[in-house]
Amino acid sequence: MSGPERTVGTQGLVFEEPLIFEQGSPGRVGFSLPPCDVPQKKAETLIPPHLLRGEIPGLPEVSEGEVVRHYTRISQWNFGIDLGFYPLGSCTMKYNPRVNEDVARLPGFAKAHPYLPDELAQGALQLLWELEQYLAEVSGLDRVSLHPSAGAHGELTGVMMIRAYHQSKGDPRRKILIPESAHGTNPASSALCGYQVVPIKSGPLGVVEPQVVAEAMDDEVAAIMLTNPNTLGLFEEHIAEIAEIVHRKGGQVYCDGANLNAIMGITRPGDWGVDVIHVNLHKTFSQPHGGGGPGAGPVAVRNHLAPFMPVPTVEKTQTGFALDSDRPQSIGRVRSFAASFGVMVRSYAYIRSLGPDGLKLAAETAVLNANYIMNRLKADYHLPYDRVCKHECVFSDAEQLKNDVKTLDIAKRLMDYGFHPPTIYFPLIVPGALMIEPTETESKETLDQFIAAMKAIAREAKEQPDLVRAAPHKPRISRLDETRAARQPVLRWKPKG
Amino acid sequence: MRYIPITEQDRRQMLEAIGSGSVEDLFADVPETLRFRRALRIPAALSEAELTKHLRVLSDRNADADRWSIFLGAGCYDHFSPAIITHLIQRGEFLTAYTPYQPEISQGTLQALFEYQTLVCQLTGMEVSNASMYEGASATAEGILMAHRITGRSEVVVARTVHPEYRQVARTYAAQLGLTFREIGFTDAGTTDLEAVKQGLTPQAACLVVQYPNFFGGVEDLAPLAEAAHAVGALFVVCVAEPIALGLLKPPGECGADIVTGEGQGLGTGMNYGGPALGLFATRERFVRHMPGRLVGETVDRQGRTGYVLTLATREQHIRREKATSNICTSESLIALMGTIYLVSMGPQGLRAVALQNLRKAAYAKERLGSLEGLGARFDGPTFNEFVLRTKKKPAAVLKRLLKREIVGGLDLGRFYPELKDCLLVCVTEQKSREQIDALATALGGVR
Numbered sequence: 001m002s003g004p005e006r007t008v009g010t011q012g013l014v015f016e017e018p019l020i021f022e023q024g025s026p027g028r029v030g031f032s033l034p035p036c037d038v039p040q041k042k043a044e045t046l047i048p049p050h051l052l053r054g055e056i057p058g059l060p061e062v063s064e065g066e067v068v069r070h071y072t073r074i075s076q077w078n079f080g081i082d083l084g085f086y087p088l089g090s091c092t093m094k095y096n097p098r099v100n101e102d103v104a105r106l107p108g109f110a111k112a113h114p115y116l117p118d119e120l121a122q123g124a125l126q127l128l129w130e131l132e133q134y135l136a137e138v139s140g141l142d143r144v145s146l147h148p149s150a151g152a153h154g155e156l157t158g159v160m161m162i163r164a165y166h167q168s169k170g171d172p173r174r175k176i177l178i179p180e181s182a183h184g185t186n187p188a189s190s191a192l193c194g195y196q197v198v199p200i201k202s203g204p205l206g207v208v209e210p211q212v213v214a215e216a217m218d219d220e221v222a223a224i225m226l227t228n229p230n231t232l233g234l235f236e237e238h239i240a241e242i243a244e245i246v247h248r249k250g251g252q253v254y255c256d257g258a259n260l261n262a263i264m265g266i267t268r269p270g271d272w273g274v275d276v277i278h279v280n281l282h283k284t285f286s287q288p289h290g291g292g293g294p295g296a297g298p299v300a301v302r303n304h305l306a307p308f309m310p311v312p313t314v315e316k317t318q319t320g321f322a323l324d325s326d327r328p329q330s331i332g333r334v335r336s337f338a339a340s341f342g343v344m345v346r347s348y349a350y351i352r353s354l355g356p357d358g359l360k361l362a363a364e365t366a367v368l369n370a371n372y373i374m375n376r377l378k379a380d381y382h383l384p385y386d387r388v389c390k391h392e393c394v395f396s397d398a399e400q401l402k403n404d405v406k407t408l409d410i411a412k413r414l415m416d417y418g419f420h421p422p423t424i425y426f427p428l429i430v431p432g433a434l435m436i437e438p439t440e441t442e443s444k445e446t447l448d449q450f451i452a453a454m455k456a457i458a459r460e461a462k463e464q465p466d467l468v469r470a471a472p473h474k475p476r477i478s479r480l481d482e483t484r485a486a487r488q489p490v491l492r493w494k495p496k497g
Numbered sequence: 498m499r500y501i502p503i504t505e506q507d508r509r510q511m512l513e514a515i516g517s518g519s520v521e522d523l524f525a526d527v528p529e530t531l532r533f534r535r536a537l538r539i540p541a542a543l544s545e546a547e548l549t550k551h552l553r554v555l556s557d558r559n560a561d562a563d564r565w566s567i568f569l570g571a572g573c574y575d576h577f578s579p580a581i582i583t584h585l586i587q588r589g590e591f592l593t594a595y596t597p598y599q600p601e602i603s604q605g606t607l608q609a610l611f612e613y614q615t616l617v618c619q620l621t622g623m624e625v626s627n628a629s630m631y632e633g634a635s636a637t638a639e640g641i642l643m644a645h646r647i648t649g650r651s652e653v654v655v656a657r658t659v660h661p662e663y664r665q666v667a668r669t670y671a672a673q674l675g676l677t678f679r680e681i682g683f684t685d686a687g688t689t690d691l692e693a694v695k696q697g698l699t700p701q702a703a704c705l706v707v708q709y710p711n712f713f714g715g716v717e718d719l720a721p722l723a724e725a726a727h728a729v730g731a732l733f734v735v736c737v738a739e740p741i742a743l744g745l746l747k748p749p750g751e752c753g754a755d756i757v758t759g760e761g762q763g764l765g766t767g768m769n770y771g772g773p774a775l776g777l778f779a780t781r782e783r784f785v786r787h788m789p790g791r792l793v794g795e796t797v798d799r800q801g802r803t804g805y806v807l808t809l810a811t812r813e814q815h816i817r818r819e820k821a822t823s824n825i826c827t828s829e830s831l832i833a834l835m836g837t838i839y840l841v842s843m844g845p846q847g848l849r850a851v852a853l854q855n856l857r858k859a860a861y862a863k864e865r866l867g868s869l870e871g872l873g874a875r876f877d878g879p880t881f882n883e884f885v886l887r888t889k890k891k892p893a894a895v896l897k898r899l900l901k902r903e904i905v906g907g908l909d910l911g912r913f914y915p916e917l918k919d920c921l922l923v924c925v926t927e928q929k930s931r932e933q934i935d936a937l938a939t940a941l942g943g944v945r
Contacts, residue, residue, distance in 0.1 A: 020612055020841050031579065031847035036854050037931040038861035043745055043853060046860050047879045051716055053747045058619050059845040067842050068581050071609065071834075075590040078605035082589025088598075095500055096593050099545050104769075105583070108556025113569045114771030115908055116560055117900070123558030124770045137538050149631035149772070150827040152814070160673060188814035188824035192642075193673040197819045235526045265537050267527045282827060290586075290831025291606035292596035292791065293629070294773030310669075332669035336572055336634040336662040336760070337771025349552065355542030358498045364520045365503050371523055372511040388523055415602055423598075426815075443502040444511065475601040477798040485796035485808040489785065491625050492615040 014476050017073040021493045024062035058495055077476055078291070079420050085446050087373075089392045089423035089435025090183070090231060092261045092283035094362075097353065100286065100346040109345055114337035118322045124341060125321035128314045131348045132298075138359065139257070139277050140270025141300035145309045146339040151258060153334060154278030154297025155189035155225075160331040161276060161301060161308040162223045162252045163193050168308075168329060171250065173222035179208050181231045181427040186256060195222060202429060206232045206385040210241045217249045227256040228272070229263065231427040231435070232385055233370060233392035243273025252276065252305075260284045261439070262367055262391035265360030275302050285347035296343040310334050365440035366391045369447060373436055376451045380458040384430050392437035396430050405461040405468050407432040412479065413460070413471035417453035498542070560905065562768065566933045567905040568862075570883045570924025571712070572633065572660050572738045573774075576851070577928060578765035582838045586831055596791070596827065600806045601798075606830060607805035610793040613837040620743045620840070621757045622750025623779035627790035629833040630776025630825065633760025634666035637706065637736045639789045639823055640758040640778065641667050641676070644704035644732040646822070647787050651676045652701040654731070656689040658711035660738055661913035667706070676703070687715035687876025687885060695725050702731040704756075709735050709749060710742050713876060713922065714859070714883030723753025732756060737777065739763050740836075741926075742881045744843075744852030756780045765839030766832050775832040786812060789823030854927040855882035862925045862934045869942050875920050883924045885910065885917065892921045895941070902940050 043052055062070075079086070086093035104110065112124055132144040148154040159176070166173050176190040179200045187197040198216055203209040213224065224246050228236040236242070243253045255269045255277040261284040269277045281287045282295030289295070301309065311330045312323040323338060354362060367390050374393035378386065382398035397407040411421030411434070423435040438447060460468050472478065503511070508520070517523060524532075543551060560567070562575045569575075586592060590605055597603030597610075610628040617626035630636035641653055653671060655664060657680050668678060679702075681693045689707055698705060705726035710716050719735060726733040735749035737759035749757045761775030762768070778790055785792075786809065794808035814821040843851060859882040867874040871889035888895050892909040899906040911918030925934065 017608075019608065019615075021615065024844075028844075029846055030842040030844060031851075033577075033847070033850055033854065033927065036857060038858050038934075041857055041860060043856060046856055047716055047745070047881075048718075051718060051747050051879070052745055053743070053751070055845045056619050056744075056848065059616070059848070060841050061844045061846070062841060064579070064581060064842065067838060068585065070841075071585045071591075071838060072588065074605040074608050075585070075588045076605065077602075077608070078590035078594050079599075079602040080590045080593035082593045086593075086595065088595055091595050093593075093595060097500060099548060101587060101592075103549060103552040103556075106553060106556035107561040107563050108559040109552075110767050110769055111561035111563055111575070112559040112770040113562065113567055113575070113768050113905070114573050115569050115571055116567075116770075116905065117896075120560035120565075120900075120905070121558075121770065123555035126558070127552075127555055134539050140533070149635065150825070152824045152826045153631060153635070156824055160669070163673065183826075184814035184816070184818045184821070185824050185826050187819035188817075188821045191819040191821075192670070192824055194675070235524075237526050237528060240528070240531060263527075266524055266533060267531050268533050271531055271533065280827075288592045288831070289595045289827070290829075291591055291594045291603070291610075291834070292830030293631075293827045294829050294832055295827040296773075332672075333662055333665045334635060334669055335632050335666060335772075336660065336774075337632075339770075340631075340772035340774070341770035342767075342773050345552070349548055351539060352543050352548055352551070353545070354498060354500070356537035356539045358501075358542050359537060359539070361498055361501060364523075365501050367523050368503065368508065368511055368515075368520055371515050371517070375515045388517075388526055411599070412601065415599070420595075420602065421599055440501050440503070444507040472601050477601055477604065477802050477804045478800060480600050480798050480804045480806050481796045482806050482808065485794040485806045486811075489792075489808060490795040491611075491785070491792055491808075492618050493611070 015073045017070060019493050020060050020070055021058060023066060024060045026061055028061045028063050030062050030064045030067050084418055085442060085450055086420040087422050087436045087438050088420060089437040090258055092437060092439055094286060094439040095441035096286055096288040097350060100349040103349050104342045104345040122320050125314055127348050128344060129316055129321050131344055132314060134351050135279055135298055136300060138264055139300040140268030142303045143306045143309060144298050144300045146298045146344055147310045147334060148297040148299060149335050149340050150293065150295045151278060151280040151297040152185040152189060154299045155185055156192055157310055157334050158254055158276040158278055158299045159189050159193045161305050164308040164331050165305055166222055174220045176222055177216050177224040181429050182225060182227055183256060186225045206234045207236050207238065208242060210238050210245055213242050214245050217245055219249055221251045223252040223254050225254040225256060227258060229259045229390035232394050233389040234385060235390055239272045258283060259391055262363055264363040265356060266363055275305060281343050281347040286350040287343045287346045294340055294343055296340045312338055362440045369438040369440060369442060372447060373438055373451060377454055380455050392435055394430055395434045397432035400461040403461050403465045405465050407434055409468045409471060410457055413457050413468045414453060415472040416474045419450055419453060565903045565905060568907045568923050568925060568937065569905055571908050571922055572760060573768050573771060574739055574763040575768060575926050575928045576741060576763055576765060578767055579842050582765055582835050585838055586834055591834060597807060600804060604804060607793050609834050609837055610830060611805050613833045614793060616837060616840045617777055617779050620740060621779045622748030623757050624782045625785050626779040627788055628793050629829040630778050630790055631828060632772060632774035632776045633738050634663040636758040636776030636778050637663045638667040638670035640734045640756045641671060641704060641706065643756060643787050644734060645676060647784060648703045648732060650701050650703035652679065652703060654679045654681060654697050654702050655706040656681045658683050658689055658713060658715060659706055659708040659736060660712045663736060685876060686878030687713045688717050688878050689722065691721055694722060698725055698729045698731060700729050702729055704732040704734045706734040706736060709737055710739060710881040713885045714880035715876060716746060716879045716881055719749060719752035734758065741852050741855060744848035745856060761836045764836035766835045773829060773832050775829050775836055787822060790825050790828060851927050858929055859884060859925040865934060865938045866941060869938060872941060882926055883922060886921045886923055887919055888921060899940050904937055904940055906937060
């Protein structure tokens with residue numbers, strides 16, 4: 001017998017739970033406040049009455065226990081790394097160490113105000129300064145700004161620095177070269193800086209070929225943005241030659257570091273000729289993704305771009321550490337305060353827990369796991385680029401389409417087997433892509449269970465395609481009507497009547 | 498390494514299945530000239546016990562708001578955070594989930610974000626909220642870019658009472674697209690100069706941006722400002738850096754705001770030396786397709802059961818690439834969940850009560866400190882939980898003396914405003930006791 005019943009995934013007691021706005025009762029409270037120890041003046045005597053509001057309509061009135069039960073219940077409708085395998089390609093869903101949660105909440109970190117004088121924030125500043133050194137070492141670049149709030153924010157910051165660099169040389173350029181396999185944030189970040197995006201095609205082996213770059217390269221090109229390893233999970237083996245071509249014409253090389261997890265301690269972007277790279281702390285460096293953030297996107301640069309880094313930077317002084325906003329050529333700020341500090345604490349703790357050998361082992365194991373899955377599944381799924389991969393492998397639904405079973409169906413059916421689906425329909429250059437990134441924190445047994453599930457689904461696609469097309473069957477709800485959500489948007493709860 | 502379960506034996510078996518002799522072979526595609534052949538210069542691995550101890554030592558070098566009396570606000574506020582917030586957001590189902598791309602197994606995050614969007618609308622009086630931005634300053638910059646897209650105009654009129662760092666971020670963003678800025682001064686009430694606004698707003702203006710309450714704690718009268726913006730066809734962008742104020746103050750949505758941006762950090766998410774924070778972004782229904790960021794919408798499944806999905810994604814970078822309304826992808830979902838739990842725990846009564854305590858304590862402090870010799874309130878307009886104090890001595894010297902008593906007395910405004918170099922910005926939240934305020938007064942009395 002095959003099917004999810006024999007592998008993993010169980011159905012426990014699942015509760016229905018309405019919106020919080022449909023619960024509670026007038027007069028019920030979920031808060032406590034100390035008594036007011038200053039004169040209790042009426043608000044109207046301190047603020048002109050026409051600037052005051054009445055009671056906030058619709059805000060629920062619930063007790064503390066009801067709040068806990070509500071969010072605990074709805075949390076059970078979520079899948080997370082803590083529950084199971086989450087091979088979402090390009091997202092590096094590795095285990096999020098719990099000790100990092102504890103240390104980020106130490107009062108000296110969690111209750112520090114960002115405008116504390118530097119002498120009262122030496123612990124925070126030292127941590128930031130040291131984290132900068134570690135990220136510079138891993139990336140092989142000179143300086144790192146910890147300022148940006150997410151990967152896309154780091155990209156934007158990096159592109160702004162490139163723009164400022166060209167402008168400082170009296171050579172404003174108009175274009176940025178971006179491979180078609182890139183994340184959507186690359187062109188979007190470039191457009192926010194006013195650049196025209198020139199798409200570049202990948203070669204037959206799934207990597208960018210120097211010849212193509214040479215042809216597209218002229219003195220209007222400000223930079224090339226390359227993801228390496230790329231979104232097919234392949235190492236851009238011509239990167240050094242490409243960097244040379246771009247540099248020769250005065251362009252800069254931007255690397256999207258989303259996939260840094262594959263190469264830590266093995267090869268360094270700085271040694272390829274990269275000028276700028278952003279790093280996703282919520283991917284490679286274990287910051288929990290939290291259902292869509294917070295993340296952070298530090299940007300590493302070579303010395304010639306350092307004058308353009310956003311402010312503030314963290315500097316080591318004779319007496320300790322200090323924030324420095326005195327950088328005349330800086331692009332300015334891209335957020336308030338210094339950084340998403342809490343995220344920095346978690347990533348710092350992660351790096352210190354692994355050390356140099358652990359980081360390298362993480363990269364090697366992530367690559368081993370991806371190649372294992374790729375080789376075990378290539379008889380069952382079409383593999384567009386059959387060569388050694390890095391942290392992830394990309395299949396397509398070409399085989400299953402013969403039975404009218406699509407990537408989306410395969411993804412939904414995986415849920416019945418107790419797995420989160422891979423990233424689907426990305427990269428765009430592989431029609432029906434299934435992008436699988438196992439990370440290093442999964443055991444061989446888990447990988448084998450996943451492989452078995454994928455093989456079972458491949459069989460089902462031939463023998464019971466309707467079963468796959470109707471999936472998922474096990475989650476609390478079935479496929480949702482996304483067209484209806486977009487055509488008749490309901491974006492908030494409103495009181496009835 | 499305790500986070501990596503693959504054993505030596507597993508590795509051998511896996512390599513055999515792959516048909517490789519060694520892990521090294523898996524990196525054969527990395528040219529030898531690019532290989533990194535030394536060890537990373539990073540300190541050796543620490544055990545959990547060593548790590549915890551090390552970080553405890555580092556964290557103890559910071560002045561935390563529990564041990565010190567800290568009267569700093571300026572965009573980051575020390576509010577009480579109920580214990581349940583930390584507990585609930587550490588449930589692995591919330592903490593370790595990705596952005597909810599697969600709605601069938603992400604309904605927890607999606608329903609929570611739908612509740613968050615609703616709460617932000619209720620708080621701000623607006624019609625639609627997105628599912629969060631990074632933080633207040635970049636959210637405000639994105640609000641300005643949105644006004645530019647809607648109006649097709651390139652002039653930004655912004656009050657100088659908007660947080661100086663928010664204005665810096667807005668300039669960084671807007672400079673890329675060639676938008677120009679005009680800044681509007683403030684009156685002795687400590688609020689935006691309405692006459693100057695009217696003069697500064699031309700038919701080229703994309704938007705007027707004000708902060709509410711403003712950087713000095715001043716409570717702006719929004720309605721006439723909205724009228725002035727609308728008179729020239731500009732959008733009215735209201736930035737809220739201290740959301741607790743909306744427990745008492747008339748919501749921007751009732752005062753003519755077209756876009757409300759801001760910082761949700763005050764909603765029980767903690768200070769964390771400035772982040773992670775919570776970018777607020779709300780607008781009118783008619784502008785929804787111009788919005789940046791994720792939106793969660795209600796729909797039904799195949800059996801007609803209610804559920805939630807990410808929607809209107811055709812605005813976003815993963816679909817539209819260079820034509821997207823923003824490049825934002827990962828934002829602040831978990832912090833939005835913190836804000837959600839805070840707001841529903843406080844409820845209408847709690848939110849009003851905590852806002853009232855902030856107002857009263859700051860009013861007490863303003864009166865108490867302002868009447869000391871050598872000190873005085875710089876502005877005479879209404880304020881919420883912050884106010885500007887003029888000092889006879891240099892603010893830096895005053896602050897330095899206070900440090901000896903483990904008091905951080907406020908922010909030296911000379912840092913951002915040359916014309917206020919004799920001024921301190923003082924913040925008093927519900928976390929400060931009368932005793933602490935009196936101790937500040939006593940200490941300030943001693944440094945006349």
